[in-house]
Amino acid sequence: MEVAVIGGGAAGMTAASRIKAINPGWRVVVFEKSQFVSHAPCGIPFYVSGFVEQFKDLCTYSVDFFRSEREIDVRTNTKVVEVGENYLIAENIEKSYEYEWDKLLFATGAKADFLGVEGENLEGVFHVDVENAQKIKKNVLKAENIVIVGSGYIGVEMTEAVLRLGKRPTVIEIQERPLPEYDAEIAAILKVEMEKYVNLKLSETVVAFEGKDKVEKLITNKNEYKCDLAILAVGMRPNSEIAKKIVKLGKKNAIKTDSRMRTSLENVFAAGDCAEVINIVTGKPDWIPLAAPANKTGYVAGVNMAGKDLEYPGSLKSQITSFFELEIGKVGLSEHEAIKEGFETVSAFVTSRTAARYLPDGLIHLKVVADRSGKLLGFQAIGKGVIARIYAASALLYNKCNIKDLFFTDFPYYPPISRVWDPLVVAARNLFRKVGLP
């Protein structure tokens, strides 16, 4: 059996490993356009800030590991340029060749979105991705006027990275708040904190970059900024161009899949950031390009490609980030996202201490969103103790819980880390009143 995997990131390498574990006799060939496999783009901000010294340290495993330990035929620096119904054409520096497959996995990932404005290709303008990480780091060290465009997760993390290198960037956000996927109550707290350190410009749209040999100026609908380094974190899109000739695309041009990560064409699978998944909260297909689900969809694809059976129940878009001491997390839908999805919402926003009142500690701000029947839709938090609550919230949303379940889940109580009425439980009580529970 000949198995082709296009893309050697988390999903591709997990699937390849799974297939070889189940069927050691099958040939599994991974085509990877870069020199790295199992690369971890989530680590880019930590590489830029200097926490991670060497770029190769961002890769979980080396190519050699997969070749020798797992007997996977990994072909790096090899780009797949065409895919047909039982073949693909790959190119490396020496040659172009055809490879016939019996089973195929698209694990082509996602790439940074473009603004689509003039001057975006000037030297000194970088989109945050694995290929640019090393260049961004070098340029931050010598730049004087750094502008970060976008303040989603990657924008916020890159902002901290730049600050840690001693530079004070300007951050431009098209929406009226940083982390615009969050609701305003939560984002307001981040805004105050960011404004202590950076020049944060909200509700501004980048219209062009200008410069002779390299970028010198960034122009928005309201201002212009001196700029010798622009870091663009304005979203992602799935790498699905090569796939769309043979399989159907779905949400946001991600590859359409079923719960076994099968595409519309037999023996062809997709996993990771190029593939659609079910959003457990909405029950609808969605595109959720995140590392943990990418690994798991790779696992599920690998199991099913190997002839066993495993279903992927869906993703929750569970996320944690931070800005210096502020922990920030979200899982499921924010209230504005829920309304957009057609839910009639109720919500509770609580501020609570994360220790018994007689012990010193910080504050957590927590927002819980539910529908009018009490079904939980999403959680957002900022402050201290966020991680534990988002972990718990992920398990509650996975189980399609309601606000009674939130109230009655027996969370641990320990005075230094929680109050006896956990902030999650306080939010549930607050929601009881809103839906008429006693």
Added chain:
Amino acid sequence: MEVAVIGGGAAGMTAASRIKAINPGWRVVVFEKSQFVSHAPCGIPFYVSGFVEQFKDLCTYSVDFFRSEREIDVRTNTKVVEVGENYLIAENIEKSYEYEWDKLLFATGAKADFLGVEGENLEGVFHVDVENAQKIKKNVLKAENIVIVGSGYIGVEMTEAVLRLGKRPTVIEIQERPLPEYDAEIAAILKVEMEKYVNLKLSETVVAFEGKDKVEKLITNKNEYKCDLAILAVGMRPNSEIAKKIVKLGKKNAIKTDSRMRTSLENVFAAGDCAEVINIVTGKPDWIPLAAPANKTGYVAGVNMAGKDLEYPGSLKSQITSFFELEIGKVGLSEHEAIKEGFETVSAFVTSRTAARYLPDGLIHLKVVADRSGKLLGFQAIGKGVIARIYAASALLYNKCNIKDLFFTDFPYYPPISRVWDPLVVAARNLFRKVGLP
């Protein structure tokens, strides 16, 4: 309507508040034998160590708050000495009187267990409870040879408190490991850490205390120890003596209750540490005297006493503690507890870093126990990042999840706090192999 609540701790005050919130016209009388209400015995170690300066700070609310803000008739320094089917007899320093009730709540809590050995009543021998907290603190400061008996949660926390006051205690444990409710893999890590600081004596049974005017010596089945202060943390038992004349007792002499916290007698309820609850993992009645469930059973009792309807689904025995930098947590059953309950178990013990491999952080040791069908039975962890995993585990056990759910719950990934394959997910994969999942 006349409502009597016996005991002004967490459960009693929560129930009383709930009843008054729903039926402001009802009279609610709380009989509390001490001068405090809503006292928080979990905080005693933090009071002894000096984190909490004043003992009264351990009480969540003052008596005045409940009297004036919630219009509850709180009678402190008042002991209930007899309870009949529609009356009780209360005593304070001035008088003894009868009170006729229409509805009654037992919220009498739990008290420290006795060893039942000779000399246990000598001066200088203290059981850890609210009444002794102030005396223990004073005595630690002047004692030279401190012995702590018992190394469950309270014993471990008191050990740290004594160490923080600059004293090196001897700790005596009857079982072969500290925190004997945990399995050996987890307890072994705590043992190594405790032995750095204290004289830890395992598998030793206290047989007597000796001394003239006060304790001077502690004698075990193996040794004897100089001792001018003995702190006994050898378990708890429910305060159910007064109740047993009119209602049935259940597990470990806790008051038998149904899911609405009703006892065997109409209009009589029980909540908090004196009451039985369902253990969600075993599905059987159990006695789980912990603060968070105490508050929730008080809430449920109050709602039902007030004439509304709310069911308590049960407790998980979810707990967190720590020993200096080591976080320690457990929810559900350990493997030896599960076996004792008749389960055929499988388990996974994993040691993992709590950050992406390219970032600095600590280790977490995690044990997950399931039955052979894959149903999750319990989680234990020690190290860093324990809190988030025990929070998540609590939500999973509440939902009666299996190891597939553990694998597929979409936990957040953020390089500084987790690995892309979270330790929980690694444990699930490990269990997949043991039950034959792909």
